[in-house]
Amino acid sequence: MQLRKQIIISKLPSHVAIIMDGNGRWARQRGLDRVFGHQQGVTALREVIETAAELGIKYLTLYAFSTENWGRPDEEISALMGIMVQSLNKETDTLLKNNIRLLTIGDVDRLAVDVKERLAETIQVTSVNTGLNLVVALSYSSRWEITEAARRISIDVIKGNLNQDSIHEEDFEKYLTTYGIPDPELLIRTSGELRISNFLLWQLAYTELYFTDTLWPDFGKDDFYSAILDFQKRERRFGKTSEQVLEK
Ligand code: IPE
Ligand code: IPE
Ligand code: MG
DSSP states (O other): OOHHHHOOGGGOOSEEEEEOOOHHHHHHTTTOOHHHHHHHHHHHHHHHHHHHHHHTOSEEEEEEEESGGGGSOHHHHHHHHHHHHHHHHHHHHHHHHTTOEEEEESOGGGSOHHHHHHHHHHHHHTTTOOSOEEEEEEEEOHHHHHHHHHHHHHHHHHHTSSOGGGOOHHHHHTTSTTTTSOOOSEEEEOTTOOOOTTSSTTTTTTOEEEEOOSOGGGOOHHHHHHHHHHHHTOOOOTTSOHHHHHHO
């Protein structure tokens, strides 16, 4: 049976996060420069966004550029930023047509002015959209995010806006760059790497993890459906017993 038909729509993960990995290897396998892999990655990106929107998933978070990725060769960084501006120029209308709202998480202030401006524009014009929330992690890492939260909490405590004796998880979350976005229910990582690479460490506490050997540029609709089907077979216990979960 077609994979799409096997998906139970009432049991969709409301938030899927993806570590889009393997662009460089995809290009190298073809004797091409890594940049071709990143360009090809945009095709996979479009397909996954379209699939998520069509299924009715509420949040899709994509890891596009990590804090650590700033350590890559300058040419690769500028190529990636170029691809980003190009895609925003090309795809803003598609986002509008499909009722998709663009959001970013991360230290976007570190991005080049043209990228920042282009992003701000698209975020602004899509802010009224009520369909899929497309969250792009840019210059993002969890350790940056958590350190930043700690810094801002200290400022608020010193100013007297926050009492240090009553800081609960919900208060801490307000200082994270993901504030307002529910935790991911499913995390997908492509390219066979079995690691988190500094992505959403706080938010992934109870997320279901799915790893596939497929390289990001080859990741398509059916790969996405397979990940969702795998998720739908799992029993999420959140620390409870299986009996307790089944009772509900
Ligand atoms: C993921 O692909 C894209 C980014 C990290 C920007 P990579 O560029 O990491 O590809 P590999 O892992 O080297 O194959
Ligand atoms: C993680 O991929 C970051 C993104 C996909 C943007 P990397 O390729 O940078 O991760 P490592 O270095 O293999 O852990
Ligand atoms: Mg990689």
